[in-house]
Amino acid sequence: MDTTCIVxxxxxxxxxxxxxxxxxxxxxxxxxxxxxxxxxxDLGSLTVPERADGRLVCIDTAIxxxxxxxxxxxxxxxxxxxxxxxxxxxLTPDEAEREYPETRERLEPQHIHVTHERLLLxxxxxxxxxxxxxxQELSFTDxxxxxxxxxxxxxxxxxxxxxxxxxxxxxxxxxxDEVSIVLTFDRLE
Numbered sequence: 086m087d088t089t090c091i092v093x094x095x096x097x098x099x100x101x102x103x104x105x106x107x108x109x110x111x112x113x114x115x116x117x118x119x120x121x122x123x124x125x126x127d128l129g130s131l132t133v134p135e136r137a138d139g140r141l142v143c144i145d146t147a148i149x150x151x152x153x154x155x156x157x158x159x160x161x162x163x164x165x166x167x168x169x170x171x172x173x174x175x176l177t178p179d180e181a182e183r184e185y186p187e188t189r190e191r192l193e194p195q196h197i198h199v200t201h202e203r204l205l206l207x208x209x210x211x212x213x214x215x216x217x218x219x220x221q222e223l224s225f226t227d228x229x230x231x232x233x234x235x236x237x238x239x240x241x242x243x244x245x246x247x248x249x250x251x252x253x254x255x256x257x258x259x260x261x262d263e264v265s266i267v268l269t270f271d272r273l274e
Contacts, residue, residue: 087172090235094208097162101142110213139198183251194247206235244270
């Protein structure tokens, strides 16, 4: 697999999953896929069963912002549309050069089990949860047409998923046509 896609989010995160594997969550409250501690950190990779056992991967949008006057790095995520490259290969030389080194140190690869030869990359629009009465749920077709989700096709198996966050190649220009996140899928079995 080597594909690019644009996916939008209004939760400053993306979710990667097989829809069938999460249908049991249709009666869960919104945000069930995170578990924020009192200190603000997300403990969901330890406490949310679907994340711990490889049915769900969460990908945040946080990148490092350097605060020179305070001599520190602040992590800032954002809503919006992101151009992804999803691949079973590695980074291109340009991507490797543009990758924020801080994200390699901060983020551990996650695992996902693929059983239906496809995954949904979702900006939060179709993840199952208990909607309030009268809520008009978005259809898969509408979400796909509005670039709120993307369907990724890859062989069944277990994969290590690594998110690589890329700096713009030229800060003076808009990076709308430039990949900002590369997801690499390394097959484990």
